[in-house]
Amino acid sequence: MLPTPYVKCDYDKVYEPAEDSFLILDCLEKEHDFLKRRFSNRLAVACEIGSGSGIVTTFLMQNKILPQESSIHLAVDINPWALEATLDTAKLNSCENSFLDVIQSDLNSSLRNNQIDVLIFNPPYVPAECVPGVPGSRDETDQWLDLALLGGKDGMAITNILLQQLERILSPDGIAYILFCARNKPEEVVKKFLKTHQWNVKLLEIRKAGWEVLSVYSFTR
Numbered sequence: 001m002l003p004t005p006y007v008k009c010d011y012d013k014v015y016e017p018a019e020d021s022f023l024i025l026d027c028l029e030k031e032h033d034f035l036k037r038r039f040s041n042r043l044a045v046a047c048e049i050g051s052g053s054g055i056v057t058t059f060l061m062q063n064k065i066l067p068q069e070s071s072i073h074l075a076v077d078i079n080p081w082a083l084e085a086t087l088d089t090a091k092l093n094s095c096e097n098s099f100l101d102v103i104q105s106d107l108n109s110s111l112r113n114n115q116i117d118v119l120i121f122n123p124p125y126v127p128a129e130c131v132p133g134v135p136g137s138r139d140e141t142d143q144w145l146d147l148a149l150l151g152g153k154d155g156m157a158i159t160n161i162l163l164q165q166l167e168r169i170l171s172p173d174g175i176a177y178i179l180f181c182a183r184n185k186p187e188e189v190v191k192k193f194l195k196t197h198q199w200n201v202k203l204l205e206i207r208k209a210g211w212e213v214l215s216v217y218s219f220t221r
């Protein structure tokens, strides 16, 4: 069993790792051999959208989920506190020698076309009337935290934007791992995605977490 990174953050400012985060870690552990084979002979670029505390990105680096020493890890979050937390978590787990860059950005807007080999997203998936606006300053910490959770209609407002961008972001043999909750209606989302994309979409993990049912799907061309 691969070790889980040690995380010590201010959870008034960044999302505290929870069942959804741990489901992603379990999924990446199961995918380890597949990813090792897929990217054994070239440098790969991993990008976590919404890195929060940095637990997932650190897990990737700590356990060398991407086989090449010089693989690149990008951690994107809209919340500035999350970027600091991601760097701290990497350091706390002795990953400072890995190639890690953190980027404050709205989803994928800062990513170049077709460069990402492994994309991971544990999105704000809780259904809500709307997605909160971006706070005007770093100090509006409650509002940054709301952005971690509230996903608008069916909890899918943010994930739908990313799904529409997968074609642009992923490298030709890239893979995306995306987490859903049952209220996102993932089977319907996948059906709709496949109407417009000739891709492979696989359910990799499904788990009851309290009253929520969480799942992780992979998306490849």
Ligand SMILES: C[S@@+](CC[C@H](N)C(=O)[O-])C[C@H]1O[C@@H](n2cnc3c(N)ncnc32)[C@H](O)[C@@H]1O
Binding pocket: 015, 016, 017, 018, 020, 021, 024, 049, 050, 051, 052, 053, 054, 055, 056, 076, 077, 078, 079, 082, 105, 106, 107, 108, 122, 123, 124, 125, 144, 147, 148, 149, 158
């Ligand atoms: C559910 S949390 C997941 C955090 C971490 N990946 C984990 O698994 O513990 C969602 C994260 O997405 C970030 N986020 C929300 N909307 C975003 C956006 N439009 N662009 C980038 N990051 C966003 C939040 O700030 C938050 O850190």
